Amino acid sequence: MAQVPSRVSQDVVRAARRQRAARIYNARKEQWRFRMRRLRRAFLAMAGIYIAGLVAALALGGVSFLATLLTVLLGLAVFVVLSIFPASPRTHVEDMNAASLPELAGATELWLEGRRKALPNAAVDAIDMIGVRLEQLSPQLAVLDERGPAAREVRKLLTEHLPGMVDSYTRIPAQLRGRAGSGGTSPSEQLVDGLCVIADQIEAMSEDLSRNDVDALATRGRFLEVKYQGEE
Known part of the structure; x- marks a missing residue:
């Protein structure tokens, strides 16, 4: 597992x-x-x-x-x-897309928290780690140029890759999520591995931002795209 x-x-x-x-x-x-x-x-x-x-x-x-x-x-x-009415506010992917950079980390964490019950118990630690990484990233996003390439890479990770991975998992029928596929791993295991990768990438992006290394951010964005396209 x-x-x-x-x-x-x-x-x-x-x-x-x-x-x-x-x-x-x-x-x-x-x-x-x-x-x-x-x-x-x-x-x-x-x-x-x-x-x-x-x-x-x-x-x-x-x-x-x-x-x-x-x-x-x-x-x-x-x-x-x-x-x-109105019902208690909930965060949707559309809210994450519309959030400003200073609000993006908090909006992402609220969205992920709202999806927690739909994810396997094995993903709990990875979700908690993503929350910690987002807290580390949040102060850096508050001073990041909204129109710069670094902002685009962060948005792509948090509003495309992460929701896409979670939504792909939740669309799988419940009875098939724990069944191993042709690659020898189940969708639940793939999800946990993917969430761990996301947590690592958020931490790495935070380090890149602290060094103002935009080229490294772009490289990480391409790595994620290749990885997810290959898994799909």
């Missing part, structure tokens, strides 16, 4: 998991804040409808039972709709 490369120590993996736990905790807190804001908005809208109905009844000297019933039902319907 494919595993995270041995050069990645277990201490690093444990640190990655701790960082992931902290990120998930913060993300869940933000989700609860979003839900509470949504409920507060729904309650205020319902209260506004009832207050408006009460004011109208006082101004008109009373209203019919049917008007009262319709007002109550309208308030309840508005509360239900506003307490459900």
Whole structure:
């Protein structure tokens, strides 16, 4: 079975998991804040409808039972709709493409976190390592020229190669994902190996950016293209 490369120590993996736990905790807190804001908005809208109905009844000297019933039902319907919509925000590939460079690492991590349940358990360590590498890369992206070749290579890795690999795996029927193919490895093992390569490439790109080595970045981009085309 494919595993995270041995050069990645277990201490690093444990640190990655701790960082992931902290990120998930913060993300869940933000989700609860979003839900509470949504409920507060729904309650205020319902209260506004009832207050408006009460004011109208006082101004008109009373209203019919049917008007009262319709007002109550309208308030309840508005509360239900506003307490459900808009749905909690989720990151899609389109959001990653539209993200600015300073936002790209965070958008990629949120997207990958949302796909975690669809991936095999063996990929957990590799996903955690990608999260750590993205955190390392994020400060460098904040000062990178959006129109430069380095930005294009980073975007290609995070918005094309990574989503393409994950989406290709999830399109495979579940009963076939653990079955070895003609190359002797299963789709699940290939996915884990590919995620490890992505994690290594993100780290290498971060090192290239720290040296301002644009040529090395371009070489890594061509390597990934050849590798994925060969696997497909």
